[in-house]
Amino acid sequence: MKNIINVFVVAICVTYSSFGFSAEPFKIGLILPLSGPFASTGKQIETAVNLYMQQKGDMVAGRKIELIVKDDGGTQPEVTKRIAQELTIKDKVNVLAGFGLTPLAFATAPIATQAKTPMVVMAAATSSIPSKSPYIVRTSMTIPQLTAPMADWAVKIGKVMTAVTLVTDYGPGIDAEKVFTKHFSEAGGKVLAMLRVPLQNPDFAPFFQKVKDMKPDALFVFAPSGVGATLLKQFTEKGLPAAGIKLIGAGDVLDDDLLPGIGSEASGIITTNHYSAAHDSVENKTYVAAFKKLAPNMRPNYMSVGGYDGMHLIYEALKKAGPDADGDKLLAAMKGMSWISPRGPVSIDSETRDIVQNVYVRRSEKLKGEIYNVEFDKVEHVKDPGSN
Incomplete structure (x- = not known):
């Protein structure tokens, strides 16, 4: 039993x-x-x-x-x-x-x-x-994963020979500064200055005036998602586009979700990123x-x-x-x-x-009546160069 x-x-x-x-x-x-x-x-x-x-x-x-x-x-x-x-x-x-x-x-x-x-x-x-x-x-x-292709493309394809970097002063921004400067210089470009903006309550306007005075071919920017509208507004107000200074950067500054609110000021900007809502x-x-x-x-x-x-x-x-x-x-x-x-x-x-992925070169432009980051070039299977 x-x-x-x-x-x-x-x-x-x-x-x-x-x-x-x-x-x-x-x-x-x-x-x-x-x-x-x-x-x-x-x-x-x-x-x-x-x-x-x-x-x-x-x-x-x-x-x-x-x-x-x-x-x-x-x-x-x-x-x-x-x-x-x-x-x-x-x-x-x-x-x-x-x-x-x-x-x-x-x-x-x-x-x-x-x-x-x-x-x-x-x-x-x-x-x-x-x-x-x-x-x-x-x-x-990783920010270097996005930044290295941007630096290489800027010199070899974009014909940018002089640049200033402007980054938010914390880990990813410093990564962006170091990697862009290294790859841009190795490709034959010259970085004129490296500027850093505080993470909390950033005001870009004073830095843009300095950049304008230096007259680079382009300004490379990194800032966390959410401040792109302010950055682009001040970039335009300070007259950098009128002075012939291009804006290039990692994709954070042109966050897909915030692009409709940024409007025409985002048009034509070249960035690199691993994703776009317009990815085909x-x-x-x-x-x-x-x-x-x-x-x-x-x-x-x-x-x-x-x-x-x-x-x-x-x-x-x-x-x-x-x-x-x-x-x-x-x-x-x-x-x-x-x-x-x-x-x-x-x-x-x-x-x-760490993740291995494609990195895309994009231009912000109108697509079906709205601003999108439209991909036109890519680098495949990119590992983080910052870990090398």
Whole structure:
């Protein structure tokens, strides 16, 4: 009788497990700037994450996906760190994700290492971020990845021989300055000056006057998404276009979502980036249509694809590693993964854990009555030159 009862109990347990009732939810802690000066970044990523889950469902490898979204405000690293600690200790998340700016990713890196929890960076762009924790994987981009092709193109194709750099004074901006200066000089150009603007409450006008006085062929700019309208307005007001000074830069300054509000002042500007809402592919047309249906007042930008592809990476890693995978197995499954994104072909470098992707040269122009970043050239399979 005792043996019969034991067999009966085991049978119940096996049946219970086989139907997935015993599987704990797979938790993703998404930390984003949903308020404050960088809220547009957070909203783009959150919308893309929700879109991916809407399209693919919330069950992966027998685990129900539970998304825990936290707003860190985007400006205080200690706040992001505290939220990450709560998510790993209290909520026991399986993956940390998001991270709008570099200082916030830096602050969280030790938490990911201590908890042995994969940390998917969907936005922050300083080259050194993955080196801060062996558990970091990035699906956004690096600023050097975008800047090196811009410098090469400017000299070889754009016939720009003298330039001034103007960057926001924090990690990605300094990356942009260093890499542009190196590649521009190696290509045969000359950098006349390197100027830096404060991250908080930037005023570009005084710097533009200095640039105008130096009379370069072009001004290379890097500024985080959200300040492009102010930058372009002051660039025009200070008379730099009238003086024959071209504006070139990384794509942050011409954020797709903000372009309609910038208007004609953006027209004709050359930038390099890994994504444009005008990217001509079946995958992107499907993505843009679905994104706009979910968020009618937004146009997907380069931050959004970092979120969308970040979710793809997490889902596919869980499928590959299996429902019982721990952080190390998930991380191993992420390394070397490749897929076709709305931005084009992408992969995760198995050694650096950074994204490899195409970088496109774009010109802002009218397309179907609205300003878009229209791609006309590309460099394929670009790794982060800042990690070399």
